[in-house]
Amino acid sequence: MSLKFTDVSYTYHTVSGETDAVSGLTFSVDEGQFVAVIGPSGCGKSTILSLAAGLISPTRGRIERGGGQFGYMLQTDALFEWRTVEQNIFLPLEIKKKNTPEMRKNAVELAKKYGLEDFLKKSPAQLSGGMRQRVALIRTLAAQPQTLLLDEPFSALDYQTRLAVCDDVHDIIKSEKKTALLVTHDISEAIALSDKVVVLSARPARVVGEHIIDFGGGSPKKRRESSRFAAVFEVLRQELGI
Amino acid sequence: MPESFKLARQYAANNKIYFKYGQKNRRISFKFQIGGTICRNYLCMGGAPPLCEAVRNTLMKHKKYACSLQHEQYLKKIRRNKLIVHAVRAAILLGLVGLWELCAQVGVFDPFITSSPSRVASTIADLAAAGTLFYHIGITLMETVAGFFIAVVLGYAIAVALWLNEHIRAVFEPYIVVLNALPKIALGPLIIIWMGTGYTAIIFMTVLVSIIVCIMNVLAGFVAVDKTKQLLLRSMGANKFAMLVKLVMPASLPAFMNTLKVAVGLAWIGSIMGEYIVSRAGLGYLIVYGGQVFKLDLVMAATFILCLLAGGMYAIVAIIEKIVIKRRG
Numbered sequence: 281m282s283l284k285f286t287d288v289s290y291t292y293h294t295v296s297g298e299t300d301a302v303s304g305l306t307f308s309v310d311e312g313q314f315v316a317v318i319g320p321s322g323c324g325k326s327t328i329l330s331l332a333a334g335l336i337s338p339t340r341g342r343i344e345r346g347g348g349q350f351g352y353m354l355q356t357d358a359l360f361e362w363r364t365v366e367q368n369i370f371l372p373l374e375i376k377k378k379n380t381p382e383m384r385k386n387a388v389e390l391a392k393k394y395g396l397e398d399f400l401k402k403s404p405a406q407l408s409g410g411m412r413q414r415v416a417l418i419r420t421l422a423a424q425p426q427t428l429l430l431d432e433p434f435s436a437l438d439y440q441t442r443l444a445v446c447d448d449v450h451d452i453i454k455s456e457k458k459t460a461l462l463v464t465h466d467i468s469e470a471i472a473l474s475d476k477v478v479v480l481s482a483r484p485a486r487v488v489g490e491h492i493i494d495f496g497g498g499s500p501k502k503r504r505e506s507s508r509f510a511a512v513f514e515v516l517r518q519e520l521g522i
Numbered sequence: 523m524p525e526s527f528k529l530a531r532q533y534a535a536n537n538k539i540y541f542k543y544g545q546k547n548r549r550i551s552f553k554f555q556i557g558g559t560i561c562r563n564y565l566c567m568g569g570a571p572p573l574c575e576a577v578r579n580t581l582m583k584h585k586k587y588a589c590s591l592q593h594e595q596y597l598k599k600i601r602r603n604k605l606i607v608h609a610v611r612a613a614i615l616l617g618l619v620g621l622w623e624l625c626a627q628v629g630v631f632d633p634f635i636t637s638s639p640s641r642v643a644s645t646i647a648d649l650a651a652a653g654t655l656f657y658h659i660g661i662t663l664m665e666t667v668a669g670f671f672i673a674v675v676l677g678y679a680i681a682v683a684l685w686l687n688e689h690i691r692a693v694f695e696p697y698i699v700v701l702n703a704l705p706k707i708a709l710g711p712l713i714i715i716w717m718g719t720g721y722t723a724i725i726f727m728t729v730l731v732s733i734i735v736c737i738m739n740v741l742a743g744f745v746a747v748d749k750t751k752q753l754l755l756r757s758m759g760a761n762k763f764a765m766l767v768k769l770v771m772p773a774s775l776p777a778f779m780n781t782l783k784v785a786v787g788l789a790w791i792g793s794i795m796g797e798y799i800v801s802r803a804g805l806g807y808l809i810v811y812g813g814q815v816f817k818l819d820l821v822m823a824a825t826f827i828l829c830l831l832a833g834g835m836y837a838i839v840a841i842i843e844k845i846v847i848k849r850r851g
Binding site for chain 1: 748750751753754755756757758759760764768769772773775850
């Protein structure tokens with residue numbers, strides 16, 4: 281078990297009042313599993329990732345984290361434009377005080393493996409949106425986390441880039457054998473990428489359904505081409521109440 | 523060296539054109555000479571049309587190394603427009619100075635009241651001959667530069683402290699607002715009594731005038747740093763210090779450079795204001811003294827030098843800004 285939420289609730293406070301973001305949330309992510317959480321926009325999806333990452337503590341309930349570190353990937357690539365691609369990839373190493381020659385070498389090798397070799401010395405501004413997001417993923421992987429938390433990492437991209445990057449990220453995460461928790465509002469993205477889809481209600485978020493997705497041999501492209509895609513899509517759509 | 527480029531070189535060699543080829547940072551540059559004109563890179567190939575045309579056509583095969591005639595004309599037009607702006611600027615300055623001189627010479631103005639460019643020039647020459655010119659310039663420059671540096675360094679440090687602790691920021695905010703609004707010259711008498719009549723008082727005044735804006739601008743730059751990037755660092759487990767060093771300081775560098783530009787102007791206001799209140803030397807002293815004894819030539823001369831110095835110091839900061847921003851990528 282890599283990550284387990286048991287009856288988790290979280291309430292956040294502002295001067296104008298308090299809001300229940302999630303309420304009685306129970307689900308789990310197994311080792312090596314790719315889990316997608318979908319829900320209507322503003323249902324507290326990002327809160328779930330912040331809870332999973334330990335940036336905030338649940339108001340009630342329990343979160344169990346298996347071994348290994350967590351890596352966070354955000355909606356925008358958040359690359360530091362004053363650093364080269366390589367320096368961006370080293371950022372988590374510097375922050376986590378793991379900036380050893382060995383770790384740096386690993387990070388560079390990872391970047392080379394996934395086609396960033398020619399871009400290492402370039403500035404992020406010289407890269408396309410898709411390439412930037414790939415750099416963001418390699419940066420997340422550089423500190424060798426066991427579990428990746430993905431917060432709508434494709435939402436800032438245009439549709440065509442998005443499809444390509446979506447497949448790209450999936451392949452890299454699978455071949456690096458990482459556990460992943462993705463939150464998104466995009467139903468087709470969730471089906472294409474994940475082994476399990478967790479459907480949430482509107483705020484305060486509760487789990488309204490869990491679906492194991494096992495058709496199409498685990499490739500996003502094959503999934504989208506599969507005849508079962510539309511049927512699963514319809515089921516999820518109804519559960520979301522759209 | 524790419525094939526078409528070799529052809530161009532061959533062409534240049536056949537036609538006895540001076541040709542030099544270099545490669546640096548993956549950019550290829552070349553240089554060749556037609557008649558007396560040296561052509562560099564691809565921007566100025568218009569020298570001898572038929573010859574250049576041939577080289578250009580060969581080079582055009584590699585877009586990077588040559589540009590089309592249209593593009594060249596476009597670049598030329600931009601250069602010409604730039605030149606016109608500079609020429610008009612110079613003409614306005616020369617015209618005004620000339621008119622001033624003329625009016626003073628023919629008696630439209632009384633040069634005793636308005637001075638004149640030639641009188642300003644001879645005043646400066648006299649001051650230089652007497653050896654006091656550079657003494658006064660030196661004093662004012664020292665006060666301004668010292669005040670500027672103290673204000674920037676101290677202002678930056680205070681901004682960091684305020685950023686690090688939100689409580690401190692909340693506590694001090696109204697004080698900063700009031701200090702910013704207060705005309706610092708009102709503190710003149712206090713400063714003289716506390717600090718004496720030497721240049722420490724003037725440097726203190728300079729710091730006082732420029733530091734608040736430094737604090738506020740730097741802090742605004744810190745606060746404006748992208749929230750997503752902050753979240754990213756937090757998710758990596760960064761503490762406040764790491765956040766400051768890795769993200770907030772580099773991200774707010776453009777805002778800081780802007781602050782420097784504003785601070786230069788304020789430092790000059792501070793030092794001259796300080797010299798108005800209390801001083802025995804400096805350009806501000808010359809201006810006040812000149813006014814009191816009705817030596818308008820001296821007032822104008824000091825003002826003129828002040829213009830040059832302030833412009834020069836601003837230019838230095840602007841150049842540093844350009845270099846820093848360019849290096850940052």
